[in-house]
Amino acid sequence: MMTNTDLLYSPSIPGTCIYLNVGGVVQMNTGLSIASGVIRDGMGKWILGYNWFLGKSSVFIAELWGILDRLVLLQKQGHDR
Numbered sequence: 001m002m003t004n005t006d007l008l009y010s011p012s013i014p015g016t017c018i019y020l021n022v023g024g025v026v027q028m029n030t031g032l033s034i035a036s037g038v039i040r041d042g043m044g045k046w047i048l049g050y051n052w053f054l055g056k057s058s059v060f061i062a063e064l065w066g067i068l069d070r071l072v073l074l075q076k077q078g079h080d081r
Protein backbone atom coordinates (compact mmCIF):
# COMPACT_ATOMS: atom_id res chain seq x y z
CA MET A 1 0.00 0.00 0.00
CA MET A 2 1.36 3.42 -0.91
CA THR A 3 0.04 6.88 -0.23
CA ASN A 4 1.38 10.19 -1.47
CA THR A 5 1.32 13.60 0.12
CA ASP A 6 2.24 16.63 -1.97
CA LEU A 7 3.43 19.76 -0.21
CA LEU A 8 4.01 23.07 -1.89
CA TYR A 9 6.43 25.53 -0.36
CA SER A 10 5.66 28.96 -1.73
CA PRO A 11 7.72 31.82 -0.27
CA SER A 12 6.86 35.45 -0.90
CA ILE A 13 9.58 35.85 -3.55
CA PRO A 14 8.10 34.90 -6.97
CA GLY A 15 9.84 32.06 -8.79
CA THR A 16 11.45 30.47 -5.72
CA CYS A 17 9.00 27.65 -5.05
CA ILE A 18 10.30 24.33 -3.80
CA TYR A 19 8.21 21.19 -4.31
CA LEU A 20 8.45 18.31 -1.89
CA ASN A 21 6.79 15.06 -2.98
CA VAL A 22 6.75 12.49 -0.18
CA GLY A 23 5.60 8.88 -0.07
CA GLY A 24 5.42 6.35 2.72
CA VAL A 25 5.26 2.63 1.97
CA VAL A 26 4.60 -0.26 4.35
CA GLN A 27 4.83 -3.92 3.38
CA MET A 28 1.68 -5.27 5.02
CA ASN A 29 2.88 -8.82 5.83
CA THR A 30 6.09 -7.68 7.62
CA GLY A 31 5.27 -4.12 8.69
CA LEU A 32 8.60 -2.87 7.28
CA SER A 33 8.40 0.66 5.91
CA ILE A 34 10.27 3.31 3.95
CA ALA A 35 9.83 7.01 3.33
CA SER A 36 10.85 8.24 -0.10
CA GLY A 37 10.44 11.23 -2.32
CA VAL A 38 11.89 13.95 -4.45
CA ILE A 39 12.61 17.65 -4.04
CA ARG A 40 12.27 19.87 -7.14
CA ASP A 41 12.67 23.58 -7.79
CA GLY A 42 9.91 25.85 -9.10
CA MET A 43 10.74 24.89 -12.70
CA GLY A 44 10.44 21.16 -11.93
CA LYS A 45 14.22 20.59 -11.97
CA TRP A 46 15.35 17.71 -9.75
CA ILE A 47 17.27 18.83 -6.65
CA LEU A 48 17.35 15.74 -4.46
CA GLY A 49 15.80 12.27 -4.30
CA TYR A 50 15.81 9.98 -1.29
CA ASN A 51 14.77 6.66 0.23
CA TRP A 52 14.87 6.09 3.96
CA PHE A 53 14.34 2.69 5.63
CA LEU A 54 12.27 3.14 8.80
CA GLY A 55 11.91 -0.38 10.12
CA LYS A 56 8.48 -1.39 11.38
CA SER A 57 5.85 1.35 11.36
CA SER A 58 2.46 2.32 10.03
CA VAL A 59 1.86 4.19 6.77
CA PHE A 60 0.91 7.26 8.81
CA ILE A 61 4.24 7.23 10.70
CA ALA A 62 6.18 6.63 7.46
CA GLU A 63 4.49 9.65 5.87
CA LEU A 64 5.17 11.87 8.89
CA TRP A 65 8.86 10.91 9.06
CA GLY A 66 9.23 11.56 5.34
CA ILE A 67 7.70 15.02 5.64
CA LEU A 68 9.54 16.05 8.81
CA ASP A 69 12.96 14.80 7.75
CA ARG A 70 12.80 16.47 4.33
CA LEU A 71 11.54 19.78 5.72
CA VAL A 72 14.52 19.80 8.08
CA LEU A 73 16.82 19.03 5.14
CA LEU A 74 15.33 21.89 3.09
CA GLN A 75 15.81 24.25 6.01
CA LYS A 76 19.47 23.22 6.37
CA GLN A 77 19.95 23.96 2.65
CA GLY A 78 18.77 27.52 3.19
CA HIS A 79 15.10 27.15 2.25
CA ASP A 80 13.94 28.19 5.69
CA ARG A 81 10.89 30.36 5.00
